[in-house]
Amino acid sequence: MSNIVAIVGRPNVGKSTLYNRLTETRKAIVDDFSGVTRDRHYGTSEWTGHEFTVVDTGGYVANSTDVFEAAIREQVVIAIEEASIILFLVDVTTGITDLDDDIAGLLRRSKKPVFVVVNKVDNNNQQVDATVFYSLGLGEIYNISSMTGSGTGELLDEMVKHF
Ligand code: GDP
């Protein structure tokens, strides 16, 4: 597979909602995988003639907080290895959390293109709130609403430049 786009981020930021918006077909996952691997979903997508695979990552593998965070970190490490582009999804309604900072630290060390995607920007007032995410130190931010689709076209236009 080439052109792999991995969506990473802590729970509840809207990864699966964005994945469902971006993908047209969803490949069945073979069940002979470890927990973290099984907790990944692959789908195909296309934008302006560029085909790519989207990966939705979970991170719900365990119930203790420690293992939970370890699972998310592991998803990020796999994404850094396998993806052509990483979408780091964050949530404008919560701002930056400790886990966001933790993930940002891992991503800053990766050589892969990382897009900071600020989700749940459903209205114009939230565009201002979104600017705090520049402080993650990962460059440009892309404000979207996975619910309405707002901003996703601009994001896709920038993503396909890397294919
Ligand atoms: P995940 O845990 O990161 O996969 O997050 P989900 O995709 O399951 O979404 C978590 C919650 O956020 C759900 O209740 C979604 O409906 C909601 N959500 C996702 N995207 C948006 C958005 O753009 N705006 C708003 N207001 N809610 C959203």
Ligand code: MG
């Ligand atoms: Mg999900």
